[in-house]
Amino acid sequence: MDCCHTLSHLKGSLCCQLLLFFIWLSSFQDAVASETVFEQSHVPIMPELAKPPSTGIFGPIEISPAVIPHYPDPDEPFPPMYPTFPTRYEPVLTGQCPVNFSAMSSIIEKTASDCSQPLAALVGNVICCPQFNSLMRIFQGLYSLNNSAKLVLQNSVASDCFTDIISILASRGANSTIATLCSVKSSNLTGGSCPVRDVDTFEKTVNTSRLLEACTAVDPLKECCRPICQPAIMDAALQISGKQLVLDDNENLVGELNHIDTPSDCKGVVFAYLSRKLPSDVVNTAFRILSACKVNKVCPLDFKQPLEVIKACRNVAAPSPSCCSSLNTYIAGIQKQMLITNRQAIICATMFGSLLRKGGVMTNIYELCDVDLKDFSIQAYGQQGCLLRSLPADVMFDNSTGFSFTCDLSDNIAAPWPSSSSMSSVSLCGPEMSLPALPTSETFKNPGCRGGGQQLLVTIISFLVLGSLLY
Known part of the structure; x- marks a missing residue:
């Protein structure tokens, strides 16, 4: 999503390859991580939350x-x-x-x-x-x-x-x-x-x-x-x-x-x-x-009908400033909802892509507009997404740093584009799972994504990034 910020050389790095390797093992445990520390003056009240599914082996987990x-x-x-x-x-x-x-x-x-x-x-x-x-x-x-x-x-x-x-x-x-x-x-x-x-x-x-x-x-x-x-x-x-x-x-x-x-x-x-x-x-x-x-089986985000995105992107076959601008604006709204896990991000990206395909967008606009998994969760500084681990995690608190928790998948892992408009369940288990391929070449950054200094990715949180590899 950060179309003006060149980070594509990281996409072929050993760090990213190791990250995908562990995702394929369904662990999501050993990944590039950063510690998110929330400051009093930068943590906002979220405007809207969607309800996740009310079925499952454990009782209903619903957000009102x-x-x-x-x-x-x-x-x-x-x-x-x-x-x-x-x-x-x-x-x-x-x-x-x-x-x-x-x-x-x-x-x-x-x-x-x-x-x-x-x-x-x-x-x-x-x-x-x-x-x-x-x-x-x-x-x-x-x-x-x-x-x-x-x-x-x-x-x-x-x-x-x-x-x-x-x-x-x-x-x-x-x-x-x-x-x-x-x-x-x-x-x-x-x-x-x-x-x-x-x-x-x-x-x-x-x-x-x-x-x-x-x-x-x-x-x-x-x-x-x-x-x-x-x-x-x-x-x-x-x-x-x-x-x-x-x-x-x-x-x-x-x-x-x-x-x-x-x-x-x-x-x-x-x-x-x-x-x-x-x-x-x-x-x-x-x-x-x-x-x-x-x-982690269902996307908890609320996707409104992406009519403007469909209108701008329906017939594109190459990077389009108007398409990417419309897509960025829509996703910026999604980013105000909640923090999600890395597995939920895969499902959310697939679900949203299915809505676009159903509206007639056949081209992989995630690739054209450089949409990553982290773009479906809360953003910081207008460009750094935070995805929570799929494994159970806790909020940490101490008197010196305040509230904090660990973010996973902070690197640019491409969002998966669905193969059809019908939203079938996405399996993240064993050999049947389907994950996005790691980009191996320079991804063309569409200049239409941001222009004139305008940031379409809404800055929600300010946090201190402590880059590290967790083993």
């Missing part, structure tokens, strides 16, 4: 756009987010939740950092909401372990405990709208329509030895492509969802028999059982990996 303010005037600067350094205070609790929260203090601190007030919306899809969902499951297991043989909470207790959790997180610097942002409610702790709600019945119904063995040590590089824990959770959920329900002493469950997704509710019970049996750090790692498998 309702909590993000909209700014109709694109020429106005985005207001800064405060505070950069969170203010800690003692939360006011309901006193009705029978759980010692200090027993899960480390997970609470991690969640508060990942969902920090300045960055929660920015990293919600990949970092904040997966960790918040994991915290809720771990709490459910802790409640079961300390208070009863039940794997779910009654509605009134769930409401009180949920309120306390949100208050504790906010007191440690987390965004107070985290529940709305991640579409999580207190009812997620109640088991919904799942007929099995206690430990004894669960252990009589499910092969718990197999379940625990499958999910005790989840491999972050293998689970998403050759899953072991995910099918074990699904099998357990299906087994308990078919269990005959005894209604003699619980009339409240009668109305829940018509719930349309009992297996999904039962997966929540399975998560609670795992949280009861496994150490919190072990189960948190497992749940985060399962979330990563889900969010």
Whole structure:
């Protein structure tokens, strides 16, 4: 996208070749990386977020756009987010939740950092909401372990405990709208329509030895492509969802028999059982990996119909200033939404290309206009994109640098142009995966991409680049 900045010699570098090699291994772990350090005066509130898919082995991870303010005037600067350094205070609790929260203090601190007030919306899809969902499951297991043989909470207790959790997180610097942002409610702790709600019945119904063995040590590089824990959770959920329900002493469950997704509710019970049996750090790692498998399968960005791009690029066969200018303007709008992972960027680029092909753009305008994977995420300095790792990551905080996290794929890896207008699923597993080829020659920089000093790539973040190779 940076059509005036000559970086093409890097595209054939050993660094890029190593990067693609590791992508082909589905690891995305050993890549050129840079540490992103956010400064108080440069981190804006994001104007809009899209909802990622609500299906998957882990519960819904949905980002609500309702909590993000909209700014109709694109020429106005985005207001800064405060505070950069969170203010800690003692939360006011309901006193009705029978759980010692200090027993899960480390997970609470991690969640508060990942969902920090300045960055929660920015990293919600990949970092904040997966960790918040994991915290809720771990709490459910802790409640079961300390208070009863039940794997779910009654509605009134769930409401009180949920309120306390949100208050504790906010007191440690987390965004107070985290529940709305991640579409999580207190009812997620109640088991919904799942007929099995206690430990004894669960252990009589499910092969718990197999379940625990499958999910005790989840491999972050293998689970998403050759899953072991995910099918074990699904099998357990299906087994308990078919269990005959005894209604003699619980009339409240009668109305829940018509719930349309009992297996999904039962997966929540399975998560609670795992949280009861496994150490919190072990189960948190497992749940985060399962979330990563889900969010990296679908592009979370919101693509509006690219009518202007289609009009300008439909008949081009060579670099066109008007086409590239229109494309840059459209992508600049996309870059205001959120930070995405390197795998999500591949899917997003393919999805957007499919929209263009469907509108009649047959030429690979990504190549003509020098569009890279990093162009589909938040930009810094108008030219440096940040893609998050596909593996689970956390927001880091200290008093000297503030909030930071690691960016991957900071080099110019060409965005993949789809082979057809039909958007089929993009596989990033094993030999069937399809990735863009590494450019080997000087890419022609279209002078129409930027002119007269105008920057079409919107500067969103200011960060300090600490170039390094991570092994």
